[in-house]
Amino acid sequence: MPEVTPRQDLLVGVDLGGTKILAGVFTPQLKRVATAKLSTKAERGYAAVLERIDRCIRDAVDEADLSLRQVRGIGIGAPGAVNPETGEVLFAPNLRWKDAPLKRDLEKLLGVPVFVENDCNVCTLGVHGVELEGKPQSLVGIFVGTGIGAGIIIQGRLFGGFNRTAGEIGHMVLEIEGPKCGCGNRGCFEALASRTAIFRRLSDAIRDGAKSQLTELLGPGEEIVDLKSGDLRKALRKGDKLVEKVIEEASEYIGIAVANVINFLNPQCIVLGGGVLDALQDDMMPIIVATARDYAMTGTDKGIEIIASRLGDEAGITGSAVLARQGLKT
């Protein structure tokens, strides 16, 4: 654990998710000092979640034997559309929030400057700022989990777009006549390759009579869709043919989406992360990279890196700490 002197100016990064809150304490050089975790309890409403974010941050600081007075800034990644200038969460369906003044309310509770961004943007900042040491001038981070989202870095800075919603790559249509998506359209990337889509395909195939060892992993009353990405890895290691086929297909869809990004935006680097990739990196990345290079126009992918993030579920807290550091500088 890096040593922290009492006078050091610390940063806190918070990953606010629909089911859990993660908080990390970081040195100004972005070395992690301590973390804490709490369930979100979104169903209890905004005020209750606010109190839990506050508690989770204090827990992380206390875990490191430090005081909140040593914290110079707090960054938060929230699952939805965010206005980073005002620190409002405009719309976060998983939290049931609309126009929530998160920055203002947390600053009141904690007495420390707070910076808010979209969760995928924050993860992209973490990968860019810490894992890749800020080197790529342009980068797209694609995060495959329950849903699929992305963050875009151009000229070394986050690009939010006109409505601060850039990076909604999960709703890029890849197959017009494809499966129905939660958004109402058909064939969105998210409806083809998210964890939700993968488990729906597996569940449908098993119901139609396909054999899979996944059924042996089910607890009493559990269904296929209740399993986790890690269970897929276990099934793959045991040579499960159905899981292998579905993961291969999902990897191909991800590869095509990566090629679309290369053809259209041509960033220097594309980084893949999120729960599905974190669990199945070794199996998926070779297929993703081969498919992406196959679908990219000749010459367009030359020298462009397509890599998996190593930050795992720390991408969010790390990126939020980067966000806080950037916010304090400007």
Place this chain on the structure above:
Amino acid sequence: MPEVTPRQDLLVGVDLGGTKILAGVFTPQLKRVATAKLSTKAERGYAAVLERIDRCIRDAVDEADLSLRQVRGIGIGAPGAVNPETGEVLFAPNLRWKDAPLKRDLEKLLGVPVFVENDCNVCTLGVHGVELEGKPQSLVGIFVGTGIGAGIIIQGRLFGGFNRTAGEIGHMVLEIEGPKCGCGNRGCFEALASRTAIFRRLSDAIRDGAKSQLTELLGPGEEIVDLKSGDLRKALRKGDKLVEKVIEEASEYIGIAVANVINFLNPQCIVLGGGVLDALQDDMMPIIVATARDYAMTGTDKGIEIIASRLGDEAGITGSAVLARQGLKT
């Protein structure tokens, strides 16, 4: 025609295409003074085309009763991958060029600074700089003709991407199992909605027995694929049901591609141009806009303009003049 004083510093914009060369003389305020046109004759090789570009530029200047000594800079849009720093055309399949030092060779012939960019980038510059007076901070120009390409403006400047190939939106996959594209993949945007794709669909349908007034427009020995976008407009005006259906489908594909751009990059403005749009704007734009807004995630398209360019086939020369003006400033 704007008045030009003998001492004025003029700009020349050149639109270098696979079949024709257009050159325009512009005032420093980007008012057009005169134009000239020449066939490209790409089959005669690089040196011959170079001589024809030189001649076309001199013709345009002469047409305006001016002298080449009054020209301060020349911009050129070339159909392929370009390195704008060196002014080389790296790869232009329609011209059969590879690593052609266009800037160097033209400067030698003309004695005037020359600036080279990709043709879609140049058209986007023209729309942004002249038609929209440089106002949108971010903009994507999508040009639908024989093929489909795009140009991207971010923070008011062209974004070329890591390999200078950003904007290859024609090879964004929209329908994985869709029709074969010239690039070797399936379901590319270009294979669904370019002029080539539209005429292929019409031709296939007519061969399969569908009725269309297009057959009446054919000259001796001509086939459907030899017709022009303007012929489609004529058929639509006469109530041709087959053409109506195919144009409606193409417009929907374009609308979905526009939505993909809104969801992913979220630019302030999306402008549509190119031969197909220039001829069929009134019929296609309502369907394109409605489809794009339908497929864009809720809230992401708020305030984003989706418009058709009014520059028509002058987008190229106008944008090339903008390019020259920008190049002279830096």
